[in-house]
Amino acid sequence: MKTIHLGLIGFGTIGTGVVSLIQENRDLIENRLGARLNLKKIADLDITSPRKVSVSKDMLTTDAREIINDPEISVVIELIGGYEPARTFILDAMRNRKHVVTANKALLATYGNEIFKASEELGVDIGFEASVGGTIPIIKSLKESLVANRLRSIFGIINGTSNYILTKMSDEGKSFDDVLREAQELGFAEADPTFDIEGIDTAHKLAITLSLAYGKRVKLEDVYREGIAGISQQDIEFAGELGYRIKLLAIAIQRDEFVEARIHPTMIPLDHLLANVNGNFNAFHIVGDASGSVFLYGQGAGMMPTASAVLSDIIDISRNILKGVSGRVPARSQSENVIHEIMLLPMDYIVTNYYFRFSAIDRPGVLSKISGVLGENNISIAAVIQKGRRQAGPVPIVMTTHKSKEMDVQRAIKVIDQLNIILGKTIVIRIEDEKL
Amino acid sequence: MKTIHLGLIGFGTIGTGVVSLIQENRDLIENRLGARLNLKKIADLDITSPRKVSVSKDMLTTDAREIINDPEISVVIELIGGYEPARTFILDAMRNRKHVVTANKALLATYGNEIFKASEELGVDIGFEASVGGTIPIIKSLKESLVANRLRSIFGIINGTSNYILTKMSDEGKSFDDVLREAQELGFAEADPTFDIEGIDTAHKLAITLSLAYGKRVKLEDVYREGIAGISQQDIEFAGELGYRIKLLAIAIQRDEFVEARIHPTMIPLDHLLANVNGNFNAFHIVGDASGSVFLYGQGAGMMPTASAVLSDIIDISRNILKGVSGRVPARSQSENVIHEIMLLPMDYIVTNYYFRFSAIDRPGVLSKISGVLGENNISIAAVIQKGRRQAGPVPIVMTTHKSKEMDVQRAIKVIDQLNIILGKTIVIRIEDEKL
Structure with a gap:
């Protein structure tokens, strides 16, 4: 032998x-x-x-x-x-x-x-x-098993620490800070958790995944990245009420000759397989033009x-x-001589659904004022939750939208946040409704 | 080129x-x-x-x-x-x-x-x-990605037709016969559905899977096989009440030098990823000694x-x-010269949890009589549901057990079905509680 x-x-x-x-x-x-x-x-x-x-x-x-x-x-x-x-x-x-x-x-x-x-x-x-x-056999699946597919999209939960924190916040109603401290004590989070909770580790992994699926040379700084530190218990609860769970997703979507590449907390439907990836597990939901939905799940670390x-x-x-052979499968799906650069779609041009939580003064006309600004910016409202009227202090107004353009959303929120009926920065969380 | x-x-x-x-x-x-x-x-x-x-x-x-x-x-x-x-x-x-x-x-x-x-x-x-x-890249995953693992278990939903029927029965409360007829009209089930609903197709696929994971030469007739034709709406409802969903599973479990290989309707916890595999999707839950849980999901046909x-x-x-090479990866994980035969564990010796639905006369002492027989056969009861008392006709009594041996269960049920308080054949459905 x-x-x-x-x-x-x-x-x-x-x-x-x-x-x-x-x-x-x-x-x-x-x-x-x-x-x-x-x-x-x-x-x-x-x-x-x-x-x-x-x-x-x-x-x-x-x-x-x-x-x-x-x-x-x-x-x-x-x-x-x-x-x-x-x-x-x-x-x-x-x-x-x-x-x-x-x-x-x-x-x-x-x-x-x-x-x-x-x-x-x-x-x-x-x-x-x-x-x-x-x-998870993600590299082999992209390079070999799904080799004949044009990949429509890849959604990944690829940072165990962030997913552990979001799972605990969702299941036990604890605050981000408390869960992070616990995770650090248990060794599930680093003393300096920046790499994990700010999505840097996720960006590294997404960059590698992108290069297998779509081409080479993704500049890390071009990948839109938002971590989980801004997620509050209030948003987790509203998400649940609306039928969603919040996950830190790495998202890659083919849009004609462009690729969307973004990392941010995302609301996904409760019955989506990704919504049921808990603790420090990782998973990928991949859609190929021939394969359709493929879902791969396992321990992302350890x-x-x-x-x-x-x-x-x-x-x-x-x-x-x-x-006696080498180079049988190209390292990044294609020969380095022919692999092309990825054209990333600028974040301004992505189109998705949104969740907003406004901190507004509780008085008549507020809703119409907010929806007015949204309407002027081509944003159409899908659902509204307003409750818990108070005498003093801000009241949360939650809205979800139909498909809207990021550029329009950012412009509208900027205007809304300057209104004198708005008492704090509006929380924006993207929603991905695509079903498995 | x-x-x-x-x-x-x-x-x-x-x-x-x-x-x-x-x-x-x-x-x-x-x-x-x-x-x-x-x-x-x-x-x-x-x-x-x-x-x-x-x-x-x-x-x-x-x-x-x-x-x-x-x-x-x-x-x-x-x-x-x-x-x-x-x-x-x-x-x-x-x-x-x-x-x-x-x-x-x-x-x-x-x-x-x-x-x-x-x-x-x-x-x-x-x-x-x-x-x-x-x-689903199950063959490549077993032969290449999980190659260094001893595979503790493989649970698969690998017949789309059966899963479609069970999903419709569970979600829409329809009977087996009605859903089968619909599936045939839609082209999701064959005119002669025997291969699918009696688990024969599942047995073929399990035999191939077994040979990659554990060795060669599984005689199809040695694999225990039970189809879905006996599943009633009543059992689906009781399953839901107990926190389970019924799926036709192909099960392979390593038990020391033996392998359990069985195909039967199985109750699995509602929060198990396999419980959320619906319609004609297929999936595998694999446990390797190093990898831990791996879950693979996708279209099983089409x-x-x-x-x-x-x-x-x-x-x-x-x-x-x-x-210029061939035979780089052995077709069945190992060279045909060294691959050994699989020793299947006889069905009598498998140990799992059970669901029973007894059709009993509604009168005092029935429960104690049934549980007496179970006790005599080393079967310990985990939960009981008895409701809907009627004046005439049988009343369903549902029980779940702790870990019991198939041999004991079959012996006990044979005795119970001969009791004069029992009016119909007892329904037995195995429960797999293993969590992801």
């Missing part, structure tokens, strides 16, 4: 999971691959702290070069994350004709063009299933689910090695 | 979808494959009826041999269904060193051992993604969704052809 030698750079949580899975399911993997996976070396700056797996001391090194320059190793697994030295390690490993498996979404979202081009030019494979959606995705890449590449 | 020549045998609904998809998405497919797909010939006994696609007359033939013996054609797509001549066509095409793509679940479930062995021995690939779950799956196989194989 042949042996394929692996080198692992990064012996943190996911790295530990990969080692553990290779050890625990050794027989099964050998039966399915028809070859042996030998994890030859593990590099990490910290090789003394105890891990949940036991490995021989000779395997450990603090010098990643021992892996990158080892002629016997054919697959390098990069799990240190971040930009540098991960980028240099990957490029150098490729130059040494090693295939690479990585879960590094930030790196691929930022330096993807360089890395994917290098992989193609050097004739080595790069696997990155674990970079988006954890254990030691073993992510290790499962890393192993799927290792085995995929090993199957190529055993057959 | 290279050209890969295809031959299609079977120009029915799915065949038409395949032709249409190759035509409509030609540019996209060429960009992603880096080669041209040329559908050279189409064989069908009927080449005169109009189709929804237009093809040149020279392409059409009534003689499948013109495809099987064409030296230029490298991939044969078999979409005629049934056992013969499909089996002979596939084996002969393979002997002529052609790769095969098929959606023929009945054939693979019955003659899989012969066909997969031939494919391996002859060094040709066989793609069958469309044979199970339509557009012209274009199935064509999408067929094309994914064609392109997968074409990518192998372009690299």
Whole structure:
């Protein structure tokens, strides 16, 4: 039986999971691959702290070069994350004709063009299933299973922390701040949660997804991005009353030659499968022109689910090695030579339904004044909720709209927020009504 | 740009979808494959009826041999269904060193051992993604994405007709017979619906799924199978009251060295993702030891969704052809030389929760008599519903159980059905409480 030698750079949580899975399911993997996976070396700056797996001391090194320059190793697994030295390690490993498996979404979202081009030019494979959606086979599904489809849309819940927070807020009626604190205590949220709750992590993953579905070179700063910090319990309750649940969605929609790419809290119908993705689970709802609706769901993070995705890449590449081929499936669905740039639709031009919560003075004529401004801006109202009349202070007025243009909405809200009957900033949440 | 020549045998609904998809998405497919797909010939006994696609007359033939013996054609797509001549066509095409793509679940479930062995021995690939779950990438997910996992369980809704009928019965309160008649009128059910409603189609698909997950040679007659014809509106209503929805599930569970394989109407919790798979959609809930829960959902049938799956196989194989390799991924996850036989757990030994609906005389002592028999057989009651007391005729008594053994349940029900307080056959429906 042949042996394929692996080198692992990064012996943190996911790295530990990969080692553990290779050890625990050794027989099964050998039966399915028809070859042996030998994890030859593990590099990490910290090789003394105890891990949940036991490995021989000779395997450990603090010098990643021992892996990158080892002629016997054919697959390098990069799990240190971040930009540098991960980028240099990957490029150098490729130059040494090693295939690479990585879960590094930030790196691929930022330096993807360089890395994917290098992989193609050097004739080595790069696997990155674990970079988006954890254990969910989203990368393989886009590049292989749905390969013959024009993708109409991809809606994703791809940040576990945000989804955990929104789920807890919805199910337990707690405030954003309280749930965030709890999540931090439980280790579900980082001490600095910016990356997760402001949608940056989601943007990295959406950028990678977009490049598989529609083309290359999405500038991260061109993707519209709104996090969940502004979501209040009041909006969650109104959403429920209107038949919606609020989720942080990564949205990609093909509109003729343009692609909409946006990340924001979104109201989706309660009976939509995405509305039932709870806790730290991730999911994708994809619509292909031939396939119709496809929904994929699983753990978006975590030691073993992510290790499962890393192993799927290792085995995929090993199957190529055993057959003596590489570049069988282009890293980003198409050859880097022909893949075109994505034309993003400017946010001003997107059309969707909206939820508004106005903080208004409670007196006659307010509703007509607000709806007047909306009407002047081509926004037609679908539903209104007004209740809980008070003597003093603002009263919430909630409205949902029919399809409206973002540009019109922003203009109207700007005018409305300057009216003297309005006491606070109007809350705007987009609604996606598309059913599965 | 290279050209890969295809031959299609079977120009029915799915065949038409395949032709249409190759035509409509030609540019996209060429960009992603880096080669041209040329559908050279189409064989069908009927080449005169109009189709929804237009093809040149020279392409059409009534003689499948013109495809099987064409030296230029490298991939044969078999979409005629049934056992013969499909089996002979596939084996002969393979002997002529052609790769095969098929959606023929009945054939693979019955003659899989012969066909997969031939494919391996002859060094040709066989793609069958469309044979199970339509557009859902279940085959690829089991063989590639979840390849490093021991699969704890697979629960599938894999017969669209049965799911359509159960959904309509649940949502519209109609009887089985009425919904079946409607489904037949709408073309969602065959004139002879036996294959679908008695779980035979489901058994074919489960047999294929089992062979990818656990090994080869499942004898169809060894898979426990119960269809949906016995489901009444009354049981659907009681299920709802108990927090369940009834679905026809294909169930595979690893139990030590055994595998449970069974198909039957099943009560699943209302908040389980599978409970929300409605109409003619299909879905799989898979639990891997590393991945945890993975849920895949999509159209299980239909012209274009199935064509999408067929094309994914064609392109997968074409990518192998372009690299000059075959047999990169074993057809059934492992080489036919090492794949072992599955040891099915006899139905008597399965352990699950149960729902019983007794038709009893309405008089004191009945409940204690029934629960006495259950107790004697190691069956412990979880909940009881008894209502609607009547003067004459039977009254329904509904019970759910804690984990019980099938053998004990069958023995107890046999005794109970012979009691003189029982006026009709007791309805038994298994409950699967496992949460996502």
